[in-house]
Amino acid sequence: MKKRVLSQKAQALSEFVSSMVMIILFICGMLEKIYHTRVFHYIINVLSPLILIGIVFFCAMSTKYKKQPSDELSRELMLKATDIAVRVELCAALLVGIFMHLHGNHRHFEYYSIEGSDVCIFAVFLCGVFLAAKNITFLWLDRTPKAEEDE
Numbered sequence: 001m002k003k004r005v006l007s008q009k010a011q012a013l014s015e016f017v018s019s020m021v022m023i024i025l026f027i028c029g030m031l032e033k034i035y036h037t038r039v040f041h042y043i044i045n046v047l048s049p050l051i052l053i054g055i056v057f058f059c060a061m062s063t064k065y066k067k068q069p070s071d072e073l074s075r076e077l078m079l080k081a082t083d084i085a086v087r088v089e090l091c092a093a094l095l096v097g098i099f100m101h102l103h104g105n106h107r108h109f110e111y112y113s114i115e116g117s118d119v120c121i122f123a124v125f126l127c128g129v130f131l132a133a134k135n136i137t138f139l140w141l142d143r144t145p146k147a148e149e150d151e
Contacts, residue, residue, distance in 0.1 A: 022128030
């Protein structure tokens with residue numbers, strides 16, 4: 001049985017979607033910790049297991065496809081996209097740090113602590129930002145110019 005080939009654009013799009021899920025879950029978790037609302041708490045408790053089941057299902061389905069090997073142009077575009085993604089990731093870490101610092105100034109220090117799970121969740125967020133920025137930049141660099149589409 002011959003496996004179908006999954007194009008690099010489809011690979012990048014699927015990675016982008018999964019990274020956006022990571023970012024959205026981080027934002028919901030951060031807002032739930034800051035504002036202590038039940039809405040974000042329920043979103044995280046209900047959506048997280050469903051999303052994990054969806055990701056496992058997606059990984060199982062992706063075994064039916066063979067990944068398209070990268071050529072020289074796509075490797076060059078991926079390197080450019082990775083360079084931009086690292087810069088975006090550093091800016092995102094800085095913005096989240098500034099936001100948390102400004103929000104933390106309204107509390108007394110002894111009531112607020114950073115737990116190990118917070119560090120792990122922040123690492124997942126940074127991973128999601130990196131993957132999202134890399135894949136969206138790759139898709140943007142790999143697009144077909146308008147002049148060639150008209151022909």
